[in-house]
Amino acid sequence: MASIQEIQGQIVDDFSFLPAWDERYAYLIELGQKNTLLPEEYRTEDNIVRGCQSLVWLHKECRQGEVFLQADSDSLIVKGLAALLLQVFSGQPAEAVIKADLTFFKEIGLDKHLSSQRANGLLAMVEEIKAFAAQCVGGAA
Amino acid sequence: MAIDIDKIRADFPILSTLVNGKPLVYLDNAATTQKPRPVIEAITDYYSSYNSNIHRGTHHLSNLATEAHEAARKTIQRYINAEHAHEVIFTRGTTEAINLVAFSFGEAFVNPGDDVIVTTMDHHSNFVPWQMMCERRGANFRVVPFDENGDLRLDVYQNLLGEKTRIVAFNHVSNSLGTINPAKKVIQMAHDAGAAVLVDAAQSVQHIEHDVRALDADFYAFSGHKIYGPTGIGVLYGKEAWLDAIPPYQGGGEMIDQVSIERTTYNKPPFKFEAGTPNIVGPIGLAAAIDYLNGLDFADIMASEDSVLKYGRSRLLEIDGLTIYGNAQHRTSILAFNIDGVHHYDLGTLLDTHGVAVRTGHHCTQPIMTALQIDGTVRASLALYNTRDDIDALVAAIRKVLKMLGR
Missing domain, CATH: 3.90.1150.10 (Aspartate Aminotransferase, domain 1)
Structure with missing residues (x-):
């Protein structure tokens, strides 16, 4: 499996073919619709990541020290952002998740969603994934 | 024209x-309005030409800054038609103005079992401070709902009002629905029940009538940045009698008369409510915004x-x-x-x-x-x-x- 750094590089490459903002968002929304599938059983109160404006569900599993994630949102854009996070983090060793520096959001110009934490819960999602990874390393999760 | x-x-x-x-x-x-050139220039001019602390210096610049700061108070007084300039208190914004009243009025006049009334359409800043005060004072937090159109239910309001009602707080204009509430009527009804009234004018002072005496508001709060002025400055208007009757909100410099180990006496309004070095340039920028509006x-x-x-x-x-x-x-x-x-x-x-x-x-x-x-x-x-x-x-x-x- 490609490393977190390699995947981030791939995402940046993919977006670089889309100079216009509406194209980027159209692509992001498409990614979200294709790559976020959350079984109904995981759509629970416990799995909700609180954002001020959109609802996000995040299901996390730890298997042999690796982190596996599923997510969904009621906002198409947040769903797309979640899909990118899953692409980067899901299936990665917990150690790598903890250490990962998320640079691609800035490079593809979507970092405003990361800074406006109150708006969409994306930052809360990243923090939750990292905290979960820390438990996963310890084997407690 | x-x-x-x-x-x-x-x-x-x-x-x-x-x-x-x-x-x-x-x-x-x-959320916030943009600023016309005269506001931007007033701020630049202050920092370029006469930045200084106010109300205490004996030097030239301090006098200039104090004059401009206090002239701003008068400009605001005239805009809202307050009787006295000292009824205009500078705050950080509407939120701080409301917190000030919720605290100081609550300390002086709200006791266990009393009622405080707000509305369902109030901004959190005119909702949470009263909720906190009710918790602190053991008072009842009463809320007037709105109907399907977004009009206040005055019939419910009438029923909530009573001899236990100490204060009513409501927004003149709803920031989420745009409703213009019948402020004169809401205030009159509260006064008939013997209650004081705070008007949250954050969304009204720049758009509609803003005459505190015509409204007969006891307290009236708004933010500079929503009326084409700078951020970080707001106004609390309070009728002189109320400002004399309620205790200070924060302690510090400026707000005192005499300080000793045994006892401190307080300055008169507005300074009683303006502890510490204030936002000096804020009122100057806000007055420039109001002068700009006055030119239209x-x-x-x-x-x-x-x-x-x-x-x-x-x-x-x-x-x-x-x-x-x-x-x-x-x-x-x-x-x-x-x-x-x-x-x-x-x-x-x-x-x-x-x-x-x-x-x-x-x-x-x-x-x-x-x-x-x-x-x-x-x-x-x-x-x-x-x-x-x-x-x-x-x-x-x-x-x-x-x-x-x-x-």
Whole structure:
């Protein structure tokens, strides 16, 4: 499996073919619709990541020290952002998740969603994934 | 005489900037308004020419700064038609002004078993401070609901009022629905019951009548940055008798008369409520904004904003599946809506790619969203520089977004 750094590089490459903002968002929304599938059983109160404006569900599993994630949102854009996070983090060793520096959001110009934490819960999602990874390393999760 | 909007727009430098390569269409004025050149220049001039601490220096610059700061108080006094300049207290904003009253009035006049009344359509800043005060004082927190159109239920309000009511707090204009509440009537009813009243004028002072004596408001709060002035400055107006009767909010320099180990006596209003070095330049910038408004005809501003608002409603309603929230009898400046099957966050984000600035979410009025059974809206909010062209740009951008979303 490609490393977190390699995947981030791939995402940046993919977006670089889309100079216009509406194209980027159209692509992001498409990614979200294709790559976020959350079984109904995981759509629970416990799995909700609180954002001020959109609802996000995040299901996390730890298997042999690796982190596996599923997510969904009621906002198409947040769903797309979640899909990118899953692409980067899901299936990665917990150690790598903890250490990962998320640079691609800035490079593809979507970092405003990361800074406006109150708006969409994306930052809360990243923090939750990292905290979960820390438990996963310890084997407690 | 109609106002010359093109000329006004030219006074606001930011309105000619580009966002995402597109001309900015700024429709987030209920969050904050843009600043005309005289405000920007007043701030620059203060820091370039006479920055100094006030009320204490013996030197030249300190005198200049003190004069400008206190002249600003008088400009604001005249704008809201307060009887005395010392009834105008400078705060950080509406939020701090309300917290001040909730605390100081609560300490002096609210006891266990008393009632405090707010409304479901109040902003969190005119809701939570009273809730906190009620908890602290053991008082009952009473809330007046609104009907399906967004009008206050005055019948329920009448029933809530009673001899236990100590204070009523309500917004003159709702930031989420645009409802203009019948302020005179709400205040009169409270006074008839023997209660004091605080008017949250954050969304009204720049759009509609703002005469505290005509309203007979006991307290009246607003923010500078929503009336074309700088951020970090707000105003609390209080009737002299109330300001004398309630204790200080914060202790420190400026607010004292004599300090000793045994006892401290307090300065008179407004200084009693202005502990520490104040935001000196804030009032100067705010006064420049008010002078700018004074240079226009307020009736013309109201007529122009109303015309753009009506045009906005009719244009938005042309869009399939669009619901407007807020159909009160009297409205101003706010166009809040949702489109079936489109998340407000998505619509707001995608409108931004077309240079259109709106706000999305619950607008710090979760009780309104709960009452409407929604989790948020898209809100376009107007200021004096908005035109029908801005509305056309909004509608065109919405149509592009809907097309992109395959709708």
